[in-house]
Amino acid sequence: MRLALATLRRLLRLGLILLCVAGVSFGLMMASPVDPVNAYLGPLVAQVSPEQRELIASRWGFDAPAPVQFGRWLQQLASGNLGMSHVYDQPVGDVIGQRFMRSLALLGSAWLLSLLLGFALGVLAGAKEHSPLDKIISAYAYVTASTPTFWLALLGVLLFSVYLGWTPVCCAGPVGVSDQAIHLATRLHHLVLPVITLTLLGTASITLHTRARMVALMRSDIATHAFAQGASRADIAWRHGVRHASLPALTLALASLGELFGGSVLIEQVFAYPGLGQATVEAGLRSDVPLLLGITLFTALFVIAGNTLADTLYHVIDPRMRRPRKPAAMSS
Amino acid sequence: MLRIEQLSLALPYYPRFWRRRYATHLNQLSLSVTAGSVHAIVGASGAGKSLLAHTIMGLLPEDARSGGRCFFKGAALDERRKRALRGRELALIPQSLSALDPLARSQRQVGWAARRAGLSPAGAHQAACQALAHYQLDERACQAYPHELSGGMARRVLTAMAQVTQASLVIADEPTVGLxxxxxxxxLDALAALARQGKAVMLITHDLRHALSIAEHVTVMHEGHCVETAAAHMFHGTGQALQSAYARALWQALPDNAFTLDSGYMKEPYLA
Incomplete structure (x- = not known):
């Protein structure tokens, strides 16, 4: 019952946030110099008379006041219709679906790898502060934390694709081959370099935060008590450290779900990887309003999902965050 | 069981960040704790009581300087032997309740202590259940997290963690604070019971009155010095049986006794 109520409350909150995001992004679109009619006409714009333009505009309902337009758009949204993308000449829902699946392969694997690798490195480094291993890992983390994504990606392409020729220069598959015909191994081959680049960069912040938590734990009363019980450092890192350090690592990883989309725009541009990031750039440059709004809402949904997941996991890991199981009436 | 001879301890500090100096925290301390009895270490805050416990357990930072000798069961107790024996022969009941891991259930933590003492997984589980039951912690308290326990229950969990190790020397650091x-x-009864089982118990406290109820010997500490070691029965009447003025003043200052503050002890040579 309580669970159902909590879920309902969360869903309600989710709906409200999405409504706010929709309102703000719609307002920004209205205020921007983007003209959907011009964007639709493209190069034909010179051949169309003002009367014809007005005809198109009134057909599309642009003569109505902004709140009415917003209301209509919301109505369509509620029925699951995100509109048509004129850049890709497909329904927006389909474009986002396809692109997202490709981005997921890239971002999902990079995200998971950087979480696991960053956490492991952070625990190893923090278990013994100032040890040689700690110094090596910290130095690596500081260097990569201050490296710009696109710069590393460019270097990667130059070295591995152009100079050594180990990895393909661009795209999610060979040029000119239809999407279905690409073999899995080829897909993976195209994924390797972008995934490694993203992983290398994503690892740094998780490593540093995990390490900081580990160092704090190793200096705490908990560790001293464990040492007094004859525990080794590895024992303390395993039994106490992993739990304690997983809190900041998870917060950071789940909060950066949205950030990964931001980063992916750059990475996907450099590697010409046809994912959601590239679609966003296309939609922005070519004034594809429905697609841009659709991607905005989708990204917001993703960020909210990440935060909700972090909240839920916190309660699983840290018992102090849970509500008391029953009014505390324990006999002593 | 445990004999300490002329123990000194100095810890580094940095008056300027490039300059290291050593501050003496324990000075020429000697005492011995016998099996089957409670030996109380009494002193004001900052007297070095907890540092003494940490020195015996080998929990000091690496740059600490110590002198003097320790003997445990007749053999010298050096840093290597401390590391090998702690959790098995030497057990510490820590001062702070924050020594319990807030993210693990109490039964699990007691089980870990048993595993660290060298028991098998099944044996550790059984030992943990027994120890917790021994300290009247019910099933619910066993499955509780530290923040769900009262101060007294958390203390008993810590005591249970020392009990499962089967250690022959138990050092309890301020176990009655805030209860x-x-x-x-x-x-205190639990500690007295440990002594009756034949263990040596070292009770560190600043509460002389209640320490006397279970202790056989009392060592009074002041600023890293061992002022006096006396049998518990010598704390009696006006304290005339006590040798040092500081111990007498401490005894006199208790509310049950004269409740006076006699600063005469300041004249003693090492208490300048």
Whole structure:
């Protein structure tokens, strides 16, 4: 019952946030110099008379006041219709679906790898502060934390694709081959370099935060008590450290779900990887309003999902965050 | 069981960040703790009581300087032997309740202590259940997280963690701080029971009055010095049996006795 109520409350909150995001992004679109009619006409714009333009505009309902337009758009949204993308000449829902699946392969694997690798490195480094291993890992983390994504990606392409020729220069598959015909191994081959680049960069912040938590734990009363019980450092890192350090690592990883989309725009541009990031750039440059709004809402949904997941996991890991199981009436 | 001879300890500090100096925290300390009895270490805050415990357990930072000798069961107790024996032969009941891991259930933590003492997984689980039951912690308290326990219950969990190790020397660091009289007596009874099992118990406290109820010997500490070691029965009447003025003044200052503050002890040579 309580669970159902909590879920309902969360869903309600989710709906409200999405409504706010929709309102703000719609307002920004209205205020921007983007003209959907011009964007639709493209190069034909010179051949169309003002009367014809007005005809198109009134057909599309642009003569109505902004709140009415917003209301209509919301109505369509509620029925699951995100509109048509004129850049890709497909329904927006389909474009986002396809692109997202490709981005997921890239971002999902990079995200998971950087979480696991960053956490492991952070625990190893923090278990013994100032040890040689700690110094090596910290130095690596500081260097990569201050490296710009696109710069590393460019270097990667130059070295591995152009100079050594180990990895393909661009795209999610060979040029000119239809999407279905690409073999899995080829897909993976195209994924390797972008995934490694993203992983290398994503690892740094998780490593540093995990390490900081580990160092704090190793200096705490908990560790001293464990040492007094004859525990080794590895024992303390395993039994106490992993739990304690997983809190900041998870917060950071789940909060950066949205950030990964931001980063992916750059990475996907450099590697010409046809994912959601590239679609966003296309939609922005070519004034594809429905697609841009659709991607905005989708990204917001993703960020909210990440935060909700972090909240839920916190309660699983840290018992102090849970509500008391029953009014505390324990006999002593 | 444990004999300490001329123990000194200095810890580094940095008056300027490039300059290291050493401050003496324990000075020429000697005492011995016998099996089957409670030996109380009494002193004001900052007297070096907890540092003494940490020195015996080998929990000091690496740059600490110590002198003097320790003997445990007749053999010298050096840093290597401390590391090998702690958790098995030497057990510490820590001062702070924050020594319990807030993210693990109490039964699990007691089980870990048993595993660290060298028991098998099944044996550790059984030992943990027994130890917790021994300290009247019910099933619910066993499955509780530290923040769900009262102060007294958390203390008993810590005591259970020392009990499962089967150590022959138990050092309890301020185990009665912040407890109501009922809980305090329970913890003290538990320590007295450990001594009756034949273990040596070192009770570190600043509460002389309640330490006397279970201790056989009392060592009074002041600023890193061992002022006096006396049998518990010598704390009696006006304290005339006590040798040092500081111990007498401490005894006189208790509310049950004269409740006076006699600063005459300041004249003693090492208390300048």
């Amino acid at each position: 109501d009289p009922l809980q305090r007596d329970r913890v």
